[in-house]
Amino acid sequence: MQKLMRKPDFKIFKLLAAGLMLCSGPAAFSQTDPAQIVEQINYLIDDAIFFSDKYVTPATDAAVYQASSGWISSPKKTELWDVSFGIHANVFMTPHKDRSFVIHNSDFSFFQLEEGTSAQVPTALGNDDKVYLTGQLGDSQVRLETPQGMDMNVVAYPYLQGSVGLPFGTELVVKYSTRVKLKKSEYQVYGVGLKYNFSQYFETLNRQKINLAVLAGYGREDVSFGFLDVQTDFGTLGINTINGSVDTWQFQLSGSQEFGNVEFMCSFITNVSDVKYNVSGPTGSIEEILPLQQVLNQRLHEIYKTRTNYIGEVSTKYNFGHFDLQGIVAFGKFVNANVSLHYLIK
Numbered sequence: 094m095q096k097l098m099r100k101p102d103f104k105i106f107k108l109l110a111a112g113l114m115l116c117s118g119p120a121a122f123s124q125t126d127p128a129q130i131v132e133q134i135n136y137l138i139d140d141a142i143f144f145s146d147k148y149v150t151p152a153t154d155a156a157v158y159q160a161s162s163g164w165i166s167s168p169k170k171t172e173l174w175d176v177s178f179g180i181h182a183n184v185f186m187t188p189h190k191d192r193s194f195v196i197h198n199s200d201f202s203f204f205q206l207e208e209g210t211s212a213q214v215p216t217a218l219g220n221d222d223k224v225y226l227t228g229q230l231g232d233s234q235v236r237l238e239t240p241q242g243m244d245m246n247v248v249a250y251p252y253l254q255g256s257v258g259l260p261f262g263t264e265l266v267v268k269y270s271t272r273v274k275l276k277k278s279e280y281q282v283y284g285v286g287l288k289y290n291f292s293q294y295f296e297t298l299n300r301q302k303i304n305l306a307v308l309a310g311y312g313r314e315d316v317s318f319g320f321l322d323v324q325t326d327f328g329t330l331g332i333n334t335i336n337g338s339v340d341t342w343q344f345q346l347s348g349s350q351e352f353g354n355v356e357f358m359c360s361f362i363t364n365v366s367d368v369k370y371n372v373s374g375p376t377g378s379i380e381e382i383l384p385l386q387q388v389l390n391q392r393l394h395e396i397y398k399t400r401t402n403y404i405g406e407v408s409t410k411y412n413f414g415h416f417d418l419q420g421i422v423a424f425g426k427f428v429n430a431n432v433s434l435h436y437l438i439k
Contacts, residue, residue, distance in 0.1 A: 133230050136202035138392055140228075141321060143200060145335055145370060146396040148240060149318060151191040152217035152278075153337040153368045154400065155248075155427055156314040159185050160282045161343060161362055161404055162423040162431040163254065164266060168306030168347040168358065170290040171258035172439065177417075178255045179435035181268075185248045186428050192219035192242065203228040204237060215242035217278065217318045240320050243276050250280060254433070262290040266310065279317045286310025286343070302351040307344070314339040320372065330385055334374035341366040347406075354413065360406040362423070368398050402426065415439075 163181055197211045204226035206212055212224045219242030226237040252270030259265055266286040273280050292298045292305035320335040341364050349358035370393045372386055380386070403425060410419040415438070421431040 130231055133203060133228075137204075137228065137230070137235070138389060140201045140203045141332065141389060142392050142395060144196075144239075144321070145372075145393065147194045147196075147216065148320075149217050149316075149335050149337050149370060150368075150396075150398075152316050152318065153314075153339050153366075153370075155185060155187070155191070155218060156280070156282075156316050156337070156339055157341055157364065157366045157400065157402055158404065158423060158425070158427045158429045159183055159248075159250075159280075160284065160312045160314045160339075160341060161364060161402070162406065162421050162429050163419075163433060164268070164286050164310055164343065164345060165288055165306060165308050165347045165358070165360060166254075166256070166417065166419060166433070166435060167304065167356055167410060168288070168290060168292070168349050169304040169351070169356070170262045170293045170306075171256070171264040171288075173258050173260060175258040176256070176438040177435045178438075179253070179417075179433045181252050181254055181431055181433040183250055183252065184430040184432070186430075187218045187243075187246060187248060188427060192216055193222075196224075201226070204235075207236075214239045215244075217242055217316075220244045235323060237321060237323055240318065241277060243278055243318075245276055248275060250275065252282060254435075256288075262293050264288040264290075266308070268312070272315075277319055279315075281315045282312060284310055284312030284341075304347075304349045304351070306347050308347070310343045310345070312339075312341045312343060314341065317373075332372045332374075332386065332389060334372065336371050336373055338369050338371075339366050340369075345406075349408075354411055356410045356412070358406075358408040358410070360408070362402075362404040362406060364402050364404070366400045366402070368400060369393075370396060 193213050193215050195213050198205050207225040207227050214224050215222055221241040221244045223241055224239045228235045250273040254268040256264050256266045269283040270281055286308050288306050288308040290306045315338050317334055317336045321332045323330040343364040345360055345362045347358055347360040349356050371390045376386055404423050406423045408421040410417055415436055417435040419433045423429045
């Protein structure tokens, strides 16, 4: 695992060292060089950035898959001003390989494992195991309990989706979920897309009830997890929550064939996601000396990333009256299932 390192920002950390000395008194620093405190604090932040990347990235990757399914309920041409409202139940299977990662003492600059030289710790998708890390800040020991994961083999949550038929065989699609509280985490998704049916121009396809459409959509996924509750003799650090926000642009090609009231659909999806991170939650008492959350969030820019995913999707839909019942499975790096019930207004 590559270690994230950065030259210390001495201008900031000299102010912090001075503030700590004023607030904690000479006893805490009786044997400590202030320059050493500067170095130690910078190394602590390096370790927090490193651990953030390994811990939360599997969850943001999974969030992209969860938000990718179900955009197109049918590639069939939607008639002008036809409206549908639907409720979706999304089911995501967390893969074993993304539930944990291995840390070594050599990965850290400030912390070291309390026991041994390496350990397996959970990601945000992992179990509730925990490992203890320790470090030395001045003459005081800092002890850290690694954050636990969701400990859920299957993650399920509901969201709403609606659409309206527009001119020229286009359809506006909107999806939205409230902030869903899952085990030790929160999740929200919303987005808007535009579908265009192009099989309308091929009479042969229309006679065979074959439908073809493309979609371009934008989605926003937001995931939050409890993170590092670090206690020091100089105050709490206030990095209890880490948030991953994902902006995803999705492009989808779908084809289907109808057999009476049943429609079978296959899709190919490409999406590009910009992933950003920040720590949040109640600020720690150390904020009286230094705006540590602000410093950390600036440093978290180092692990921003862009992901490109290629996803396959298969679907079966059954129509009865004004209702559509649909099941979807998306597959690629992950597997995601989606079940929905739509009410059609024509």
